[in-house]
Amino acid sequence: MKYLIILFLICFISTTSYSQQDSTHVSDSTRPYALVAGGSKGIGYGIAEALAKRGYNLILIARHMDTLMAAKNKLESVYPIHVEILAIDLSYDTAAGEIAKWCTDHHIHLKILCNVAGLGGANDYLSFPLDSLRYMVRLNIESCMALSLTLLPLLEKNAPSYILNVASMAGFAPIPVKNMYSATKSAVVFFSYSLRYQLKDKNISVSCLCPGPVFTKPEIVKDTKAKLGWFGMKMALDPGTVGEVAVKKTLKKKLIIVPGTLAKISSDLIRFFPRRWVVNLYGSAGKKKTS
Amino acid sequence: MSWALIAGGSKGIGFSIAEALAKRKYNLVLVSRNMAELQSAKNTLENRFNIKAEIFECDLSSDKSAELIFVWCSTKNLEVNILCNAAGLGGSKDFLDLPIEDLRRMIRTNLESPTALILSFIPILKKNAPSYILNVGSLAGFSPIPSKSVYSSTKSAILFFSFSLRQLLKSDDISVSCLCPGPVFTKPSIEKETINQLGRAGKKMAVKVSVVGELAVQGMLDHKMIIVPGKFSSLISYLLRIVPNRLLSHIFYSHQKKNTDNRNVNQTIQ
Numbered sequence: 365m366k367y368l369i370i371l372f373l374i375c376f377i378s379t380t381s382y383s384q385q386d387s388t389h390v391s392d393s394t395r396p397y398a399l400v401a402g403g404s405k406g407i408g409y410g411i412a413e414a415l416a417k418r419g420y421n422l423i424l425i426a427r428h429m430d431t432l433m434a435a436k437n438k439l440e441s442v443y444p445i446h447v448e449i450l451a452i453d454l455s456y457d458t459a460a461g462e463i464a465k466w467c468t469d470h471h472i473h474l475k476i477l478c479n480v481a482g483l484g485g486a487n488d489y490l491s492f493p494l495d496s497l498r499y500m501v502r503l504n505i506e507s508c509m510a511l512s513l514t515l516l517p518l519l520e521k522n523a524p525s526y527i528l529n530v531a532s533m534a535g536f537a538p539i540p541v542k543n544m545y546s547a548t549k550s551a552v553v554f555f556s557y558s559l560r561y562q563l564k565d566k567n568i569s570v571s572c573l574c575p576g577p578v579f580t581k582p583e584i585v586k587d588t589k590a591k592l593g594w595f596g597m598k599m600a601l602d603p604g605t606v607g608e609v610a611v612k613k614t615l616k617k618k619l620i621i622v623p624g625t626l627a628k629i630s631s632d633l634i635r636f637f638p639r640r641w642v643v644n645l646y647g648s649a650g651k652k653k654t655s
Numbered sequence: 656m657s658w659a660l661i662a663g664g665s666k667g668i669g670f671s672i673a674e675a676l677a678k679r680k681y682n683l684v685l686v687s688r689n690m691a692e693l694q695s696a697k698n699t700l701e702n703r704f705n706i707k708a709e710i711f712e713c714d715l716s717s718d719k720s721a722e723l724i725f726v727w728c729s730t731k732n733l734e735v736n737i738l739c740n741a742a743g744l745g746g747s748k749d750f751l752d753l754p755i756e757d758l759r760r761m762i763r764t765n766l767e768s769p770t771a772l773i774l775s776f777i778p779i780l781k782k783n784a785p786s787y788i789l790n791v792g793s794l795a796g797f798s799p800i801p802s803k804s805v806y807s808s809t810k811s812a813i814l815f816f817s818f819s820l821r822q823l824l825k826s827d828d829i830s831v832s833c834l835c836p837g838p839v840f841t842k843p844s845i846e847k848e849t850i851n852q853l854g855r856a857g858k859k860m861a862v863k864v865s866v867v868g869e870l871a872v873q874g875m876l877d878h879k880m881i882i883v884p885g886k887f888s889s890l891i892s893y894l895l896r897i898v899p900n901r902l903l904s905h906i907f908y909s910h911q912k913k914n915t916d917n918r919n920v921n922q923t924i925q
Contacts, residue, residue, distance in 0.1 A: 457759065489820070489823065490777070490823060494721060494771050497771055501763075505766070505809075506758075506759055509750070509805060513750065513751075514755065516751075537815075538814075538815040538816070540820075540823050546815055547766070547815040547819070548812060550812055551766070551808040551811055551812040553799075553811075553900075555750075557801075558802075558803075558904060559801075559804060562751060562804060562908075619901065635899070643819065
């Protein structure tokens with residue numbers, strides 16, 4: 365009888381502890397983490413969702429706590445994962461160091477780093493204040509390089525791991541009306557090419573997402589329609605699809621990722637033709653809109 | 656009197672550009688970090704050519720450099736119609752070997768400060784048109800080089816920027832050029848590194864600093880978009896533009912790896 369009671373007790377304890385574990389997702393924190401810088405909305409959110417679908421825990425970083433909170437709630441309610449959120453302005457010099465420190469302090473099992481945060485828009489040079497110009501360089505280039513460097517030790521420890529930088533098709537050829545944007549994105553493309561080879565021996569795969577137009581905001585729909593016409597509308601994708609393709613191909617260790625067949629063909633043409641032709645073409649398309 | 660502003664004009668390619676401009680009777684505004692070097696550059700140029708040279712000490716990687724230079728030029732009432740961005744950071748150490756602060760300095764000196772400086776000066780350049788802008792890129796801006804990843808990224812960005820800016824300023828009679836030199840032996844360390852990495856081809860590609868400055872100014876005044884000094888470098892630059900980036904970065908990487916492996920073997924033997 366005594367043994368029976370003990371046996372019963374053991375069974376009870378083990379079942380309750382098991383059910384407790386189940387209800388609070390304790391076992392989830394052993395799952396690998398993916399950090400998405402700029403993951404609260406747009407393409408970043410698309411990428412976060414595609415990663416969540418594959419069972420990765422997430423660390424989302426963005427400027428605003430409310431959009432982060434909304435993203436966290438949405439993702440955690442649909443997928444059985446943990447979502448950590450950090451409200452940090454990535455253009456600050458201290459941001460990369462802070463994020464790396466937070467990750468090591470919390471013993472994050474980091475396997476994927478996605479640098480998505482970026483700033484762009486039309487007519488981004490001549491009519492821009494100097495501070496916005498600097499902000500753009502720091503967010504689009506510096507933060508991507510800085511985060512890759514500071515998180516490298518963690519990624520190396522958890523190899524095989526992945527880095528995904530988000531550039532743009534604008535990084536393949538200069539677009540006059542998006543002067544600073546396409547310059548900064550070309551730097552990201554070049555950086556990704558180089559980094560891929562530098563980290564080859566460390567078993568870290570580097571990919572670079574170069575999407576055509578993605579309809580993340582209503583302005584972009586309008587802008588694309590005005591500048592590229594029906595062709596642009598046909599090339600455009602929604603952020604969900606872009607995120608899904610990006611994650612799938614990142615995990616397959618592709619270097620340059622261009623989602624969408626039409627965008628892929630255009631990007632190959634842009635890379636093939638002499639830059640001067642492409643710039644002239646872009647220049648006349650830009651003028652069509654302003655006149 | 657027309658003035659030419661040269662950021663990073665106290666030595667190296669910047670100084671040779673200054674020399675070529677002085678030869679053409681332009682007055683000069685030289686900007687750099689080091690007052691002693693600026694002073695000696697000013698003395699050399701004013702003695703050799705019959706021109707005036709103003710100097711301004713300023714760290715071009717600092718946040719407000721563009722604003723400071725612009726305000727200083729406006730208070731002196733200098734009618735600038737040529738703007739050359741020759742300041743740049745590079746070297747054999749790059750991503751993975753450098754602390755993040757140094758990488759930021761590189762990005763800010765090579766990309767942020769030229770774009771900010773040009774933007775501040777566009778009103779003056781418009782007023783004094785026809786004007787010229789010369790950015791100094793590099794052959795490294797044509798293809799990604801893994802061992803110089805941040806350097807070649809910033810140089811690619813400045814090349815893209817120059818292409819776009821040329822279109823944007825066409826109607827204002829401001830011509831934009833981008834100088835993309837191959838190896839230029841401005842320091843003994845560069846000569847050693849080039850021969851080490853590129854061997855005979857590197858030595859053949861190298862062009863004298865004074866020649867680079869002269870060709871750059873000539874090309875700029877001829878409204879050329881891309882200026883690659885030296886026939887051999889020019890040929891290489893076409894190759895770099897035609898061959899896919901993927902293949903190029905692979906070639907650079909395996910070449911680099913072979914070199915470092917050889918060096919390691921040599922060191923262990925010694």
